[in-house]
Amino acid sequence: MVLYAFLLLLGISVAGGMESGIIGGKEAKPHSRPYMASIQLKNKHHTCGGMLIKENYVLTAAHCLNDAFCGPGHFEVVLGAHNITQDEKSQQRIPVIKCIQHTKFQPDNKRNYSYDIMLLKLKNRAKLNKFVKVMALPKKNGKTPANVKCSIAGWGLKTPKAVEGSNVLREVTLTLQENSECEEIWQHYFNSERMMCSVSDGKHAFCQGDSGSPLFCNTKPQGIASYTYDGNCANKTYPQVYVKISSFLLWIKEKIG
Template sequence: GNAVILSSALFHLNLEDKQTILHFDSIIGGREAKPHSRPYMASLQYQEHHSCGGMLIREDFVLTAAHCPSTVVLGAHDISKKEKSQQRIKVAKYYPHPKFSGKYDYDIMLLKLEKNATLNKFVKTIKLPKKNGKTPANVKCHVVGWGRTGNDLRPSNVLKEATEKTQFSSEWEKIWGSTFNFHHMICTKFTKKGGGVCEGDSGGPLICNKRPQGVTAFIMKDNCNNPKYPHYTLLNIVIGTPHTAPKVY
């Protein structure tokens, strides 16, 4: 069978896997985020269209998924507008994880910005978790992003957020099999009431206890209102604040 990996701007075809895999950058259901309440959020844009999410971890580095090369827009809430708070910065260099092969594992990347972001009340950095920190199962976490709000619906112009719960690794393995690597992947489950992710929010953060724990990676496609255990790349494979990207991995 075919595995189709999608972000809004990039398409990869892999014929080796039997499951349909969907990279995503959208929040299904959920709620509109309070404007600028998550000032670390980045909209990664291709030809001025949102393609992925990301988070600012230093004035000159954004963390995202490895399949998401784009221009970075910081300080945004409504991406359909040219808000005065927005900063549009090109990427000087891409640092995908050295073990990323274009498939599912190690789907994480650092973007070195051409210039430092100006930090203010609209644009702030977020700290990465501690090296050996672990997120237990059944913890409520938040996902954040811009993107489609349902099957065949247009992307959301405003930043949205939803609540999900982390799952036990045994549950993840039932769904994902050999694709899942519990050393640096984590899965969540969401309800229709709570909302969750679908096509489009690749690269955005999974926030647990006010700290980022993962980067949105992919999901098995069922339909946008009933996705099975969204898949995140754990941040424990990216340690500390980057001085030079190779030191981070």
């Protein structure tokens, strides 16, 4: 059943990105998360979330964008947004000129999503202000204990059966689960060194993504939303999985300087 659920999940159109989706939760206070990025196709279609970590770099999940279509002219990042359907004065829309996927990420290898991390290089540097800010990464590779309350935000589905995503940024609080429990359920699809997970109470979750959005624990970005159970995002049995940011600090530093 575990393998079947995971294959269902990866059967989603990964090449085109996943629709973001916060299940439960509430609307975020406008511009309270100035590091948030909406990764969009040129037609302004939201595909994934991300986090501004340098004026010209956004951190997201590797499966969000197909590397073959990630050259100049296909994707752009919107910063400083609350309502992504409006041209807010706070927004900055910057083209993506390069996708830097982790070299060990293989989209066709279902066991290799522990390297589901990617950097987007922007054509221009973001102008930092009260609406757009860079988020500092963790300083070292440490363990975040289970049962800690964390939060994640995104533009997307309010319920698993919704057709269209939310226009405004929404956020939800989730609880971290023991890595040993995640390994027991997801088996070889979960790597405790490079992944972390949260458990849903059946009402709150991220859904079919919010892929690439950062998970915050104790005011620090700790994870990148990677995958969840596709049949029911708020499933209580199957933990939601994130790539552990602190495991990739050297890789990030090497790529962005």
